[in-house]
Amino acid sequence: KNEVEQSPQNLTAQEGEFITINCSYSVGISALHWLQQHPGGGIVSLFMLSSGKKKHGRLIATINIQEKHSSLHITASHPRDSAVYICAPLSGGSNYKLTFGKGTLLTVNP
């Protein structure tokens, strides 16, 4: 069983819709990264969080350490948000090694 489960695997939305991507993990962690990867592009770190909520522009990330669950929300989605979004917790017992989810492919249509 993969230690990190993301849902949905694929998501298609219309421009302007509110997007939610979920991440569940099975091991204890100290923090979690949300990453973005455009097709053929590099990986960009969006957030690193260990508790509560963080907001950056139209992106919001939340985490519940006790429930081993995190969510990434995109408000007022735009076609340029189309990318793979990856949840990557810091592996249990490590404060540096990321375990990557398989990613959620988001397509936002105009």
Add this chain to the structure above:
Amino acid sequence: GAGVSQTPSNKVTEKGKYVELRCDPISGHTALYWYRQSLGQGPEFLIYFQGTGAADDSGLPNDRFFAVRPEGSVSTLKIQRTERGDSAVYLCASSAGTGYGYTFGSGTRLTVV
């Protein structure tokens, strides 16, 4: 530099050859990480440097893989006797230390033919 730079961006090599992949991290970042991303998979951890030393090399798949960071800045990932299964995107990332956010490079796409 402004970001993490990886060179070359693409490398095609013949089976059995030796290759070197270079990573130039953000200036001042003490922590450097190598990951490998095979087609359709998420990246997998290879090695972590803190300064000049490899603090954790448990992800290196076998002794054909070796990485160095002699001056605590630029790192080189070396692969001997390449095999077709080594084909992947090799990602480098750096951070100001553990517990800080990562900055990723654009990766080196290695193809072994």
